[in-house]
Amino acid sequence: MLRTGTIRVGLTAGALGLTLLATACGDGAGAPPGEGTGSSLAGKTIALVGYGNSNPWGAYFNKVYGEELASTGVKINDMTTMDPGTQVQKFNQAVAQKPDLIALSILDTQAMVVPIQKAKAAGVPVLAFDGPPDPSVADDVMSVLSDNEKLGEYAAQNIIEGLQAQGRDSGKIIVLTGTKSMLVTQDRMKGFNRVLAGAPQYQVVDEQDANWDPQLSGTIAQQLFAKHGRDGVQAAFGMADYMALPIIQAAKQAGIPVGGKDGLIVTGGNCFKAGIDSIRAGEMYGTATEDPGTIAKQTADYTVRFLTGQNPPQREVIEEGRVTAATLDQFAEQCSKV
Amino acid sequence: MTSADGSRHSAALATHPDPADPTPTPGGRLPRRPGPLTVASVVLLLPLAVLAVTTDRFLTLDNARAILASAAFVGITAIGATLVMIVGSAVSLAVSQTATVVAMVFLVTQHLGLLPAVLVALVCGVVLTAVQGAAVGYWDANPIVLTIAAGFAVGAAATWFSGGTPVYPASDAFVVFNRTLLGLPLSVYALLAVTVLAHWLLRRTTAGRQMYLVGENRAAARAAGLPVGRVTVLAWAFFGGCIAVTGIFLASFNTAATVTLGGTLTLDAIAAVLVGGTAIAGGRGSALQTLGGALLISVISDVLLLRGYSTGMQILVKGLLVLVVVIAVHLRTTRGWR
Known part of the structure; x- marks a missing residue:
C-alpha cells in the first residue's frame, strides 16, 4: 500500500510534469x-x-x-x-x-x-x-x-424613440452603469444625460453602479423594480448588452411586460450576439456598437x-453605430462576433 | 451513509450538544448573561428592523419577492458551503469558476435536451468539487490553498474551452428555469428545497451528524474511527451539487455564459454562511442559519437601495456585517470552551 507521503510526492511530481507539458504544448x-x-x-x-x-x-x-x-x-x-x-x-x-x-x-x-x-x-x-x-x-x-459619449447618446436616443413610439408623454428610467470610476462610464453618462436633457418628460429615477457585472445587474434590477413598482419604470439602460439582458429577465420575473406596445423599453451597449437576438425577438429595443x-x-x-513611419494623427476615434430593429441587418454580423 | 458508523458512535452523538445551538448550556441551565452573538444580533437587527419598516415601499409584496429573488443564487451556493464549513474544510475559493464552467456545460449541452443537460451540469459540478473534497478529506490538503489552485485551473479551463468568448445555447429550452410560480422565480423554490435537504441531511442522517464531529475535532474523529474522508467528500459533493444548481440558474437568467459569469459568487456565499453564524473553524452551524444569513444580506442591500444608497455602500455594510458576526462567533466559541 502506498504511504500518504509517497502519494503527495507523486501528486506534486505529476502536477509539475503536467505544467511542463502544458507549457510545451501551449507554446504556440x-x-x-x-x-x-x-x-x-x-x-x-x-x-x-x-x-x-x-x-x-x-x-x-x-x-x-x-x-x-x-x-x-x-x-x-x-x-x-x-x-x-x-x-x-x-x-x-x-x-x-x-x-x-x-x-x-x-x-x-x-x-x-x-x-x-x-x-x-x-x-x-x-x-x-x-x-x-x-x-x-x-x-x-x-x-x-x-466614442463613448456617442454611445451614451445612442442609448438615450433609443429610449426616447422607444417611449415615443409607445405614445408615452412621460416616463421613468433606471440606469445600470459600468464601474463609475472609469472614464468610459463617465463619458457615456455625459452623452446619455446630454441627450436626455432635451426630453425632460423622460426622467432618470435611479442610477446604480453595476460594475459591468451581469449577476449584480440582475439583482439590482430586481430590487429597483420592487422599489418603483410595476408601473413605476418605463425604460432601462444597461450599459452593456450582458447587463441589459438580466434587466429583461428581472422584469419578466417581476411580471413587467418587456418591449411591444406598452412594455419596458430596454437598451444596451457593447453589442453582442445575445443582444442582437433579443432585439430580433422584440424584447430589447436597441443597443450600440463598440464591438x-x-x-x-x-x-x-x-x-x-x-x-512603417506614416505618421498617423495622434488621436483617432472609432465611428460608432446605433442599433435598433430598423438597423439590425446593417449591424447584425458586426455585433455577432462575440 | 449507512447506520453502521452511526451506531458505533451513537453514545458520543447522544451526549454531544446540539451543534446548531449557539450557546452551550452546561447542566441544562440557562446562561446568566446573553452571549456575544445574541448581543450582536440585537444590536444589528433592531436598528435594521426600525430602518426597514420606516423605509418607503419596504413592506410591499413586490419588495418581499425581490428580496427572496435576489437571495436565491447566492443562497443556494451558501447552503452547500455551510456543509463544507461545518465539516471543518473552511471555505472554497473556486466557487465562481466552478459555477461558470457548469453554466457553460449546461448551455453547450442544450442540444441533448433539457434533462440530459441538467444532469450533465450537475455531474460536472459534483465531480469538480468532490475531487477537491477528496484531497481535503483523505490527504489533509489545505482547503484554502487547494481551492485557490483549483479556481485558477477551472477558470483557465473555462477560458480555454470558450476561447474567452460567450457560450450560447443551441436551443432555448432552458428558459423554463426563468419562469415564476405564484409570483416567485423557480430559483427561490430551489433555494428552499436545497435548504430543507441540507437541514435534513445535517440533522437527520448519520453522515450529517458525523460532519459536525469531524468539523469539531478532526483528529479525535479519525481516532474514534469515523470515516473522515468519506464524510468530507460527501459534504463537498453536496456543495458541488448546490454550485451546479446555481450555475444552471445563472446560465438561464443570463441566456449566455462568459468566463466572468460567476462574478463575486465565491465571496458572497462565504459572507452569507458567516453572517448565518456558522463557525469557520467547523463543528457548528446549520442550513437554516445560512438561509437567514443570505436573507439578512439581501434585506440590508434592499433597504440601502430603497433609501438611495449606492452599490458601494451596500458592499461596505455587507463587509462590516460579516466582520461583526465573525468576531461574535469567535467570542462565543472561545467562551464556550473555557
Missing part, C-alpha cells in the same frame, strides 16, 4: 503572429498590454488584432490581464524591454499615469486603444478610442501606419 499561443512571413514589420516588437482573454471583449480583440498583424511579421508579446495592479507591473516590464510600441487598454486610469510618464521618459511609444488615458497624460500617448472587432481592425491599421 505565444508564438508571434505571422512569423516567417517576412513582410515589412519583421523584427519589430509590440507589447500588447491589453484586456485579458478571460474577458469576452478582450478575447475577441486580441484574436482579431493578432490576425490582422499576422501577415506583417511583427512580433506581439502577450502581456494581457484583467487585473489593474498586474497591468501596471506588466506595463513597467514592457517599458524595460523597450519594444517598438506598447498597445495599451487602460484598466485603471489613475494608476497608469506614472507608468505612461515613465514610458515617455524612456522613449517607448504608447498606443492606447478603446478607453482614453487620464487627461494629464493624454498628450503623451497615441490613441484609437471608442471589439472594429476597434481591433482600426488599432491594427494604426499600428502598421505608425511602425
Whole structure:
C-alpha cells in the first residue's frame, strides 16, 4: 500500500510534469503572429498590454488584432490581464524591454499615469486603444478610442424613440452603469444625460453602479423594480448588452411586460450576439456598437501606419453605430462576433 | 451513509450538544448573561428592523419577492458551503469558476435536451468539487490553498474551452428555469428545497451528524474511527451539487455564459454562511442559519437601495456585517470552551 507521503510526492511530481507539458504544448499561443512571413514589420516588437482573454471583449480583440498583424511579421508579446495592479507591473516590464510600441487598454486610469510618464521618459511609444488615458497624460500617448459619449447618446436616443413610439408623454428610467470610476462610464453618462436633457418628460429615477457585472445587474434590477413598482419604470439602460439582458429577465420575473406596445423599453451597449437576438425577438429595443472587432481592425491599421513611419494623427476615434430593429441587418454580423 | 458508523458512535452523538445551538448550556441551565452573538444580533437587527419598516415601499409584496429573488443564487451556493464549513474544510475559493464552467456545460449541452443537460451540469459540478473534497478529506490538503489552485485551473479551463468568448445555447429550452410560480422565480423554490435537504441531511442522517464531529475535532474523529474522508467528500459533493444548481440558474437568467459569469459568487456565499453564524473553524452551524444569513444580506442591500444608497455602500455594510458576526462567533466559541 502506498504511504500518504509517497502519494503527495507523486501528486506534486505529476502536477509539475503536467505544467511542463502544458507549457510545451501551449507554446504556440505565444508564438508571434505571422512569423516567417517576412513582410515589412519583421523584427519589430509590440507589447500588447491589453484586456485579458478571460474577458469576452478582450478575447475577441486580441484574436482579431493578432490576425490582422499576422501577415506583417511583427512580433506581439502577450502581456494581457484583467487585473489593474498586474497591468501596471506588466506595463513597467514592457517599458524595460523597450519594444517598438506598447498597445495599451487602460484598466485603471489613475494608476497608469506614472507608468505612461515613465514610458515617455524612456522613449517607448504608447498606443492606447478603446478607453482614453487620464487627461494629464493624454498628450503623451497615441490613441484609437471608442466614442463613448456617442454611445451614451445612442442609448438615450433609443429610449426616447422607444417611449415615443409607445405614445408615452412621460416616463421613468433606471440606469445600470459600468464601474463609475472609469472614464468610459463617465463619458457615456455625459452623452446619455446630454441627450436626455432635451426630453425632460423622460426622467432618470435611479442610477446604480453595476460594475459591468451581469449577476449584480440582475439583482439590482430586481430590487429597483420592487422599489418603483410595476408601473413605476418605463425604460432601462444597461450599459452593456450582458447587463441589459438580466434587466429583461428581472422584469419578466417581476411580471413587467418587456418591449411591444406598452412594455419596458430596454437598451444596451457593447453589442453582442445575445443582444442582437433579443432585439430580433422584440424584447430589447436597441443597443450600440463598440464591438471589439472594429476597434481591433482600426488599432491594427494604426499600428502598421505608425511602425512603417506614416505618421498617423495622434488621436483617432472609432465611428460608432446605433442599433435598433430598423438597423439590425446593417449591424447584425458586426455585433455577432462575440 | 449507512447506520453502521452511526451506531458505533451513537453514545458520543447522544451526549454531544446540539451543534446548531449557539450557546452551550452546561447542566441544562440557562446562561446568566446573553452571549456575544445574541448581543450582536440585537444590536444589528433592531436598528435594521426600525430602518426597514420606516423605509418607503419596504413592506410591499413586490419588495418581499425581490428580496427572496435576489437571495436565491447566492443562497443556494451558501447552503452547500455551510456543509463544507461545518465539516471543518473552511471555505472554497473556486466557487465562481466552478459555477461558470457548469453554466457553460449546461448551455453547450442544450442540444441533448433539457434533462440530459441538467444532469450533465450537475455531474460536472459534483465531480469538480468532490475531487477537491477528496484531497481535503483523505490527504489533509489545505482547503484554502487547494481551492485557490483549483479556481485558477477551472477558470483557465473555462477560458480555454470558450476561447474567452460567450457560450450560447443551441436551443432555448432552458428558459423554463426563468419562469415564476405564484409570483416567485423557480430559483427561490430551489433555494428552499436545497435548504430543507441540507437541514435534513445535517440533522437527520448519520453522515450529517458525523460532519459536525469531524468539523469539531478532526483528529479525535479519525481516532474514534469515523470515516473522515468519506464524510468530507460527501459534504463537498453536496456543495458541488448546490454550485451546479446555481450555475444552471445563472446560465438561464443570463441566456449566455462568459468566463466572468460567476462574478463575486465565491465571496458572497462565504459572507452569507458567516453572517448565518456558522463557525469557520467547523463543528457548528446549520442550513437554516445560512438561509437567514443570505436573507439578512439581501434585506440590508434592499433597504440601502430603497433609501438611495449606492452599490458601494451596500458592499461596505455587507463587509462590516460579516466582520461583526465573525468576531461574535469567535467570542462565543472561545467562551464556550473555557
